[in-house]
Amino acid sequence: MSSVLNAVPVSILTGFLGAGKTSLLNRLLKDPDLTDTAVIINEFGDVSLDHLLVEASSDGIIELSDGCLCCTVRGELVDTLADLMDRMQTGKIKPLKRVIIETTGLADPAPVLQSVMGNPVIAQSYRLDGVVTVVDAVNGLSTLDNHEEAVKQVAMADRLVISKISLATPDAVLSLKARLRDLNPRAAMIDGDLPEAGKAETFHCGLYDPATKIADVGRWLQDEAAADHDHHHDHDGHDHDPDHHRDPDHHHDHGHCGHDHHAHGHHHHDENRHGADIRSFSIVHDRPIDPMALEMFIDLLRSAHGEKLLRMKAIVSMSDKPDRPLILHGVQTVFHAPQRLAAWPDPSDRRTRMVLITKDLPEAFVRDLFDAFTGKPGIDRPDRQALEDNPLAVPGLRM
Numbered sequence: 001m002s003s004v005l006n007a008v009p010v011s012i013l014t015g016f017l018g019a020g021k022t023s024l025l026n027r028l029l030k031d032p033d034l035t036d037t038a039v040i041i042n043e044f045g046d047v048s049l050d051h052l053l054v055e056a057s058s059d060g061i062i063e064l065s066d067g068c069l070c071c072t073v074r075g076e077l078v079d080t081l082a083d084l085m086d087r088m089q090t091g092k093i094k095p096l097k098r099v100i101i102e103t104t105g106l107a108d109p110a111p112v113l114q115s116v117m118g119n120p121v122i123a124q125s126y127r128l129d130g131v132v133t134v135v136d137a138v139n140g141l142s143t144l145d146n147h148e149e150a151v152k153q154v155a156m157a158d159r160l161v162i163s164k165i166s167l168a169t170p171d172a173v174l175s176l177k178a179r180l181r182d183l184n185p186r187a188a189m190i191d192g193d194l195p196e197a198g199k200a201e202t203f204h205c206g207l208y209d210p211a212t213k214i215a216d217v218g219r220w221l222q223d224e225a226a227a228d229h230d231h232h233h234d235h236d237g238h239d240h241d242p243d244h245h246r247d248p249d250h251h252h253d254h255g256h257c258g259h260d261h262h263a264h265g266h267h268h269h270d271e272n273r274h275g276a277d278i279r280s281f282s283i284v285h286d287r288p289i290d291p292m293a294l295e296m297f298i299d300l301l302r303s304a305h306g307e308k309l310l311r312m313k314a315i316v317s318m319s320d321k322p323d324r325p326l327i328l329h330g331v332q333t334v335f336h337a338p339q340r341l342a343a344w345p346d347p348s349d350r351r352t353r354m355v356l357i358t359k360d361l362p363e364a365f366v367r368d369l370f371d372a373f374t375g376k377p378g379i380d381r382p383d384r385q386a387l388e389d390n391p392l393a394v395p396g397l398r399m
């Protein structure tokens with residue numbers, strides 16, 4: 001536990017070329033709460049604007065006037081993170097409170113996330129906190145239509161900052177917001193023109209509250225209304241229904257994420273327009289889960305379908321230690337080493353909650369697999385024993 005809390009949170013700042021990442025970062029770095037933050041600019045090739053922020057220096061690390069540390073990626077991202085940790089441990093730089101990685105606009109964010117989660121050395125010192133994606137209100141829709149990377153950047157985000165709203169027509173902004181909701185119904189949308197977009201809270205979307213270091217599962221999973229309201233970040237007029245999952249009869253509530261999508265007045269998860277078959281859904285389960293069953297479920301999911309699993313976050317009630325829930329966080333085939341919390345953050349709610357964002361992987365398939373391993377009988381579906389004997393028996397599983 002303590003090692004997780006000591007790990008430096010890493011935020012990924014992404015968004016398509018010219019979306020406004022560097023502009024936002026320049027505003028954010030003026031917030032005193034982001035002092036002692038290292039910024040890694042993960043650029044390929046020179047982008048002149050970024051050099052305003054990151055001036056050349058012999059060792060790749062400079063101290064900005066506002067006290068932030070910046071470095072450019074000269075080698076691999078993993079090397080840079082390891083180097084930063086080494087500098088902290090040897091006292092060459094002050095302990096960092098956060099690392100922000102600004103990706104190049106053309107990047108698929110998944111490999112960047114995986115660098116943080118999947119490397120055992122890095123994962124000991126850092127934990128992936130959240131993904132903030134900047135979307136340009138003027139060009140966002142056409143970019144999403146034409147660039148698969150942009151779609152992934154939105155789908156994987158914990159927060160969406162919409163830039164250049166003042167340059168776009170209100171109708172264009174509404175259409176963009178509806179599209180973003182389709183792709184990612186959970187991420188809070190922040191109007192980039194508002195002052196709060198430039199505050200440190202924009203990055204506070206991980207499991208742990210940075211001030212208290214206490215796990216905030218509701219905010220992390222984005223399933224509860226309080227998360228967005230507390231941070232005054234949800235400016236898109238969406239209602240949230242925090243009691244939605246509390247009905248015990250709905251423990252296999254199909255895909256509702258607790259958000260009411262007024263922007264287009266119907267549920268998001270069946271709406272995958274524009275060819276991007278990206279879905280976001282949650283699985284809620286009332287009974288503690290056998291650790292072996294969970295392991296098999298995750299192993300099967302990621303080994304057979306990892307590429308289609310854009311993101312998975314979960315708090316899981318485990319039958320071996322029901323008082324200590326397990327936290328899972330994965331991107332495609334790579335998962336953070338699972339952690340146990342010391343206790344349930346909200347003792348009145350001890351249900352397993354999983355949030356999955358998938359591409360070309362039907363919700364019903366994942367749900368069936370989960371049901372098979374958690375012992376829910378199903379017609380035309382092998383049970384856990386059959387799957388353990390022959391994983392290829394999963395309906396729809398093709399290898």
Ligand SMILES: Nc1nc2c(ncn2[C@@H]2O[C@H](COP(=O)(O)OP(=O)(O)OP(=O)(O)O)[C@@H](O)[C@H]2O)c(=O)[nH]1
Nearest residue numbers: 016017018019020021022023047049105163164192
């Ligand atoms: N009016 C307005 N202009 C913006 C806003 N955000 C960014 N810009 C402008 O858009 C252009 C691109 O912004 P950058 O911050 O460089 O975008 P970026 O995403 O870092 O761009 P790359 O690094 O090239 O991918 C610049 O000319 C900015 O001044 C905004 O919210 N409003």
